[in-house]
Amino acid sequence: MAEKQVQPVPFRGGGFTARKLGLVGPLVFVAIVALWEIGCRTGVIPPLVLPAPSEVYAALARLVETGLIWDHLGASLQRLVVGWSLGTVLGVAVGLSIGLFSLARAGLAPIVAAIFPVPKIALLPLFVIWFGIGEGSKVATILFGTFFPTVVATYGGVDNVDRTLIRMGQSFGLSWFSIVRKIILPGALPAILPGFRISAAIAIVLLVAAEMIGAEYGIGAYILLAGSLMATDELIAGVAILSAIGLVVNWLIGRAERALLAWRR
Amino acid sequence: MDLKIRDVGHAYGPLTVLDGIGFEVPAGRIVCIVGPSGCGKSTLLRMIGGLERPDSGEILQVGAPPAASLNPLTFIFQDFALLPWRSVEGNIRLVLEDHRLGAAETERIVAGVLARTNLTEFRKAWPRQLSGGMRQRVAIARALAVSPAVMLMDEPLSALDAQTRELLMADLVALWERERFSAVYVTHNLAEAVRLGHRVIVLSRRPGRIREIVDIDMPLGERTGRMAELEAHQSRLWALIRDEAEAAEKELVGG
Numbered sequence: 105m106a107e108k109q110v111q112p113v114p115f116r117g118g119g120f121t122a123r124k125l126g127l128v129g130p131l132v133f134v135a136i137v138a139l140w141e142i143g144c145r146t147g148v149i150p151p152l153v154l155p156a157p158s159e160v161y162a163a164l165a166r167l168v169e170t171g172l173i174w175d176h177l178g179a180s181l182q183r184l185v186v187g188w189s190l191g192t193v194l195g196v197a198v199g200l201s202i203g204l205f206s207l208a209r210a211g212l213a214p215i216v217a218a219i220f221p222v223p224k225i226a227l228l229p230l231f232v233i234w235f236g237i238g239e240g241s242k243v244a245t246i247l248f249g250t251f252f253p254t255v256v257a258t259y260g261g262v263d264n265v266d267r268t269l270i271r272m273g274q275s276f277g278l279s280w281f282s283i284v285r286k287i288i289l290p291g292a293l294p295a296i297l298p299g300f301r302i303s304a305a306i307a308i309v310l311l312v313a314a315e316m317i318g319a320e321y322g323i324g325a326y327i328l329l330a331g332s333l334m335a336t337d338e339l340i341a342g343v344a345i346l347s348a349i350g351l352v353v354n355w356l357i358g359r360a361e362r363a364l365l366a367w368r369r
Numbered sequence: 370m371d372l373k374i375r376d377v378g379h380a381y382g383p384l385t386v387l388d389g390i391g392f393e394v395p396a397g398r399i400v401c402i403v404g405p406s407g408c409g410k411s412t413l414l415r416m417i418g419g420l421e422r423p424d425s426g427e428i429l430q431v432g433a434p435p436a437a438s439l440n441p442l443t444f445i446f447q448d449f450a451l452l453p454w455r456s457v458e459g460n461i462r463l464v465l466e467d468h469r470l471g472a473a474e475t476e477r478i479v480a481g482v483l484a485r486t487n488l489t490e491f492r493k494a495w496p497r498q499l500s501g502g503m504r505q506r507v508a509i510a511r512a513l514a515v516s517p518a519v520m521l522m523d524e525p526l527s528a529l530d531a532q533t534r535e536l537l538m539a540d541l542v543a544l545w546e547r548e549r550f551s552a553v554y555v556t557h558n559l560a561e562a563v564r565l566g567h568r569v570i571v572l573s574r575r576p577g578r579i580r581e582i583v584d585i586d587m588p589l590g591e592r593t594g595r596m597a598e599l600e601a602h603q604s605r606l607w608a609l610i611r612d613e614a615e616a617a618e619k620e621l622v623g624g
């Protein structure tokens with residue numbers, strides 16, 4: 105009889121899992137910036153189309169030197185924090201009541217669904233009329249923009265809380281308030297926190313739009329001015345600041361998620 | 370405190386689930402309810418625990434529950450129903466917090482039930498870190514914390530593997546020997562019913578009616594040593610529900 109063939113079982117279980125490659129992201133970023141700089145120095149990219157990264161850096165440095173960056177950042181962050189916080193608090197409250205009370209659901213859920221997809225930028229002129237050209241309309245725009253996604257995330261989260269846990273709470277005679285605070289809210293949190301990520305991104309978009317109308321200070325105003333003067337280096341510098349704000353916000357929410365959802369590992 | 374179930378009937382819309390159910394749960398006894406899948410066992414248990422209202426009939430408490438009982442009718446669920454965001458200790462504290470017992474008294478109860486269920490060293494663990502058997506132990510500790518008069522258990526061992534089930538059954542027997550609680554124990558596992566039940570109530574397939582009530586007089590503590598006699602009880606129960614179970618199996622879900 106012939107010799108039996110011996111070979112290892114072929115491995116075919118690879119792929120389809122995310123591996124952590126921490127250095128790749130920064131490397132790609134550095135590579136793109138380097139290529140961009142080389143392109144500008146060699147004249148492949150004309151200065152009018154795109155300023156060199158070094159020029160953008162110089163624009164940023166000027167901002168810091170004159171101290172103007174603090175005026176712009178201060179104004180923007182204040183609007184962002186006030187608008188986003190108010191929108192989030194109201195959004196969680198309304199989302200909770202939609203999740204908890206049939207009457208609120210029947211009355212409010214359709215309205216939320218109808219207004220959610222409207223770009224709030226379209227309502228900006230209306231807000232200017234209602235709340236004035238000053239801080240009011242800007243904060244209101246951000247508030248409105250963050251309110252709706254938060255409502256939707258919150259009541260979606262409440263709907264997804266395990267019913268047997270609520271039953272359990274009732275079977276041990278917990279008060280209504282205890283069930284909401286100790287079972288429903290923590291159970292909805294894994295859905296609410298990702299909602300914060302989305303609402304924060306929306307808030308930054310709306311911030312810039314709102315600051316393009318009648319603002320003296322603010323990143324949006326700075327970008328608008330740079331654009332109208334064709335100062336592309338300053339324009340890109342402003343965009344870089346916005347993206348840095350976005351990164352910091354994302355990082356903060358990530359921290360909050362890790363602290364509040366530690367039980368999920 | 371005894372429980373008296375009187376002529377309970379219930380329907381979900383056009384679907385009659387329970388019909389003319391009546392029996393008693395004497396204090397200090399374990400009453401097992403067996404019956405084919407979908408015959409309304411869980412529904413009946415929810416009604417006994419006051420989580421749902423029967424369409425007809427009534428469920429009565431005879432005599433006052435012991436004064437020390439914080440929650441006379443206490444459930445133990447098949448899927449444990451532990452809050453994943455609370456530690457073992459936190460899950461037990463959850464059911465005490467609303468009673469405002471004071472820090473010292475709460476701590477005494479928590480430490481006590483953890484010791485009685487051999488969970489003391491797992492006090493700070495998260496539920497996800499525990500095996501299924503340990504999670505059900507936590508749920509039992511949580512139930513003991515409110516000193517129930519009657520434990521209502523809906524297939525408490527069904528989510529566990531055979532070995533763990535055997536261990537937990539022995540735990541439950543030991544616990545009953547010490548505490549002499551009353552219980553209504555729903556299961557579709559006849560071996561569990563004859564090991565734990567002083568009385569076994571056999572339901573027919575939907576609409577659930579009482580087929581037969583079987584009393585098993587053997588003391589719980591002796592049962593592991595007298596398996597042959599239990600086998601006889603078990604075969605008798607099986608003979609009772611075999612045909613029903615087969616017919617129920619072939620029914621389309623949702624009518």
Ligand SMILES: Nc1ncnc2c1ncn2[C@@H]1O[C@H](COP(=O)(O)OP(=O)(O)OP(=O)(O)O)[C@@H](O)[C@H]1O
Binds near residue numbers: 405408
């Ligand atoms: N809330 C409800 N609304 C409508 N129908 C229900 C509801 N709860 C249960 N039913 C139906 O009532 C019947 C009995 O359900 P129940 O869960 O009490 O059965 P069971 O004996 O516990 O079954 P199992 O052995 O599968 O656990 C089933 O047909 C089920 O589909």
Ligand SMILES: [Mg+2]
Binds near residue numbers: 410
């Ligand atoms: Mg059931």
